Amino acid sequence: MVLDVVEERGLAIIDLKWGDPNGCHFPLIHGLRPLELPWMIVLYSVMWLGAFGIMLGYRFKLACGLFVLPYWYLFLVDKSYWNNHSYLYGVVSLLFWGTGADRYFAIDAKKSKEKSVPYWNYFILKFQFFALYFIAGLKKSSREWLEGYAMTNLSRHWVFEPFKLVLSSEQTDFYIVHWFGFIFDLTVGFFMIFDATRLAAMFFCTAFHLMNSRLFSIGMFPYVCLATMPLFCRVDWPRKLLEARTHSREKLDDGECSSRKSRDYFAKDNEAESDVAERDEGSVGRRSGKRRVGVSRKQKLVVATLLLHVGLQFFLPYSHFVTKGYNNWVPGLYGYSWDMMVHAWDTVLVVVKVRDNESERDYFLDPGAWVPNDRWAKHGDMARQYAHCIKDNLQKLKGRASRTTEPWAQLSSNLSIYMDVWCSLNGRFQQRLFDPNADMLKVDWHPLKPVSYVMPLLRQFSSYRSELERIQQDVFSWSNYTDVLFVADYPGMRLENYVDLELANVSLSVLEGEVSYRDEEEASARTIGKGGTARIETGRFHKVETTSPHPACYMYTFANRTKQQLASRGISEPTRVKEAFPLLKEIGYKVDAFGRALGHVANALLHLTLGVPMIRRIPLD
16 A cells, blocks of 8 residues: 555646646545645645555554545545545455554554454455455356457457467457456455365466556556465464474464464453463354353444445445446446446547537537546546536636637636537447437436436447457458448437548448438438448538437448558558566656655645645646
């Protein structure tokens, strides 16, 4: 977590992440706002300090509080940064706060009277990582994953080269990525529990996470999973490891006694320590005398809390039938769902239109304006939040306009904002995600009700995906510069599209249904039925409207004129040079990130104490 605070939580880039006072963020709790940049840096510094304390085992409970509270504030203040492992870190840090992890191999251990760690501490952490694997495996049991549509073309990465000695790229994607990934997640937790299979499971687990560390930009997540694998071993393995090195029988006896006391946490009584050591390891509620051991209120509370946590962790990933307001084509937000890599999104077009209802003028806004990423474009709740943020920022621009001739100075406060987002989910047709006629400033939204302005996924065309792959391969065979785009739309809906001059040989072919096509220079529209085609002129706008009573699907085929011309002149695209020492480059990046993080902390402290101006970078794109 010391590294994670700097990198994935973003202390090294905090000026870019939280520095824009007009930045749009997406809190889970309405009204929650990020702090100003100097105080945000202070918050990160407190969290960083807590991470150091947890790592060293110094003032452990205080350190956990310093880490947990800022972490969950940052988690709740912007949903667009969520992923499964950021949720995992928050849960594990909460669990850590309730454990006795500072009783052994920690600075606090020297002062602690308790030298043994209760067995439930190991159990709950082990359960959390077991749930990580097992629920991820359950999520991968869907047809989308098992039929191989989620992670296509992943086999192009160099980590799969050994598999491609005996398998094709398509077979590697299907059998290794999808089917082995499903079986691994579903079973590895069980194999790690049992002594007979643990060593083999650890080997596959190590290989799996090391591959993930090269495949995806997921921060410290693979290394956290590697570091937590020993949780599945016997609880006394560190003591036995030390005892094996010292060959001390006395230390071995002490270690066995401490291990028994740890497992007998729920069976403690006031008998002599020798009686405790005589019990069988792991027994609960058993004692040498005839009297029954009483269970304290604290022990009952611990058991109830553990059971509540276990139940909650199994319920939350499937709770989306309750929180319907966060669903789109797939259930829930990308955080506590554990549907890792199950849904592959391909977004080709995002249009944000601002209409001034008084002047009846339309303005088109860059969909990347004021937002840290494009996650908002796939969630109805975030799209609505973004629309309100856009309106607020436009009114601020109007208030700051120095001349009435500036565009924003003429903008009224009576605005409507429309969003047209085109996405493909797991290799399907491109289709609209939101109703383009819905005013995002006026739509109703409730966390427990379905989102009314999300267009349903056209599942009736899901079976077309194998045919789309065949057509795509056929188009690719025409030349090295041809490509294809598949589109589906609802009856009465219209797509207005501009074809760039960079493209050549553009044509429109209807696969299902009926559409009307009209070029901007044509007086009337042409009707194109199933199997029909039309040549598209470049450098112009055209409109395609679905006229059939049911959804229509069609495709654009085209060639990249620029690449074709460069190739005819003997100019090829520059090949990506493979790094000679990628590990050294990664280490250099981490060192640089730490330096920038320390610089931000120093700048914030000087600003708050001496009024030194804050230095803030501005994104170039």
